[in-house]
Amino acid sequence: MSRLDIGEIAERSGVPPSTLRYYEEIGLIRSDGRRGLRRQFDADVLLKLSLINLGKAAGFSLDEIAGMFGQNGEPDIPRAQLHAKASELQRQIVGLRTLRDALRHVADCPAPTHLECPTFRALLKTASRRPLAYEPSRSADGTGLRPSRQRRRGSAVTP
Known part of the structure; x- marks a missing residue:
């Protein structure tokens, strides 16, 4: 599975690095470590960011969106x-x-x-x-x- 650094994720998703760091802090996404000072993510995080953006556009709070991901991080939307x-x-x-x-x-x-x-x-x-x-x-x-x-x-x- 390919790994992307935080800058690549930000560029591809349109989500600023500060927001990515915040999402990681609150547990919406997870980095796989660092290369130097830059966080590394699996490319699958792009799909998760799309789901988060869709949930936000629909008016769900970040807490509600977080509840839509199961223990394994896979979507489990009621x-x-x-x-x-x-x-x-x-x-x-x-x-x-x-x-x-x-x-x-x-x-x-x-x-x-x-x-x-x-x-x-x-x-x-x-x-x-x-x-x-x-x-x-x-x-x-x-x-x-x-x-x-x-x-x-x-x-x-x-x-």
Whole structure:
């Protein structure tokens, strides 16, 4: 089996060396030793990093992802957990579609002012009764929306 050093893993996976060292520290990945000062990994770590990235993209925490690997480090992903996450993502998709459509309506509304638009007033009533699942903030890498911290902790977020 081929071995790659931390720089090669970082280059091939797009995961910075600092993140690789952190993943090793928390037990998500494991190096096989060092050549000089550089950590060495089996090439299989690239597959594991892809699974970690997929789990993160789906909204799983690193602790949840770590629990998806068995004692031997092989994936052991509970299907019920995947179904639950898929359902959660579906609810978020519906909410984001509604928000997108509302923003488009407000941007294109022919009413003299937004407050004179019955659709906009209905949206305001809905927003005051039901908190949004997402707030407009950037993910750590500067792309896309990320779940609001308040919502993940269980408290409501208002627009």
